[in-house]
Amino acid sequence: MALIETRDLRRVYDLDAGRVVALDSVSLDIEQGDFVAVMGPSGSGKSTFMNLIGCLDRPTGGQYRLAGTAVESLDAAGLARLRNREIGFVFQQFNMLPRVDALGNVELPMIYAGFDRRTRRERALQALGRVGLVDRAHHRPMQLSGGQQQRVAIARALVNSPSLLLADEPTGALDSRTANEIMALFQELNREGVTIVLVTHDAEVGRHAHRLVRFRDGRVIDDHRQTPVNARDLEAEAAQ
Numbered sequence: 287m288a289l290i291e292t293r294d295l296r297r298v299y300d301l302d303a304g305r306v307v308a309l310d311s312v313s314l315d316i317e318q319g320d321f322v323a324v325m326g327p328s329g330s331g332k333s334t335f336m337n338l339i340g341c342l343d344r345p346t347g348g349q350y351r352l353a354g355t356a357v358e359s360l361d362a363a364g365l366a367r368l369r370n371r372e373i374g375f376v377f378q379q380f381n382m383l384p385r386v387d388a389l390g391n392v393e394l395p396m397i398y399a400g401f402d403r404r405t406r407r408e409r410a411l412q413a414l415g416r417v418g419l420v421d422r423a424h425h426r427p428m429q430l431s432g433g434q435q436q437r438v439a440i441a442r443a444l445v446n447s448p449s450l451l452l453a454d455e456p457t458g459a460l461d462s463r464t465a466n467e468i469m470a471l472f473q474e475l476n477r478e479g480v481t482i483v484l485v486t487h488d489a490e491v492g493r494h495a496h497r498l499v500r501f502r503d504g505r506v507i508d509d510h511r512q513t514p515v516n517a518r519d520l521e522a523e524a525a526q
Contacts, residue, residue: 328487370398
């Protein structure tokens, strides 16, 4: 059974200017442990697809199963529980609380999940260690670089051990060198078994994934496997 299964997934918006079909009968499977880059121009449907598989929006039609759960049948509370349990989010803007240190920011999803304080601290430190930032645990966002803030955001996304890491333009606010460091981290996490779906408009970022899915006009127009570039190799080349 695939981690993500969509069948004829549709999203239609009824706007004052008329009816807009943002996603048109998309059927797609993503297996546990895969690393998929979702690409396409603005208006192609990739962001709508991300919102649907991230349980941030509801489909107009079709079916979506995440880790065996029929998502379209859930109410708002059920969607919130599924998001917190199964999905870790990483966004272009790091979405960190400015007056809370890195450790506190990483703990946030566990507060919603009901973990006690001691467990939250232990797991948050482990997550920060996983992204190489234990020594920055008590730094606030303004004391961290953009790349460090994104690492904290990734630690926060991983802290509940989700089935899926969903990244939306995670390198969009970073310079090219830092972006490559973040992609190297994603590749390391994927080798450890983390399933990653990364939404991007950047073809260079898309080259790091094992599978590339392209959207246009709300439909999948291309879906193929590829040999990913190794971000660590790119770092070595840049250092020469």
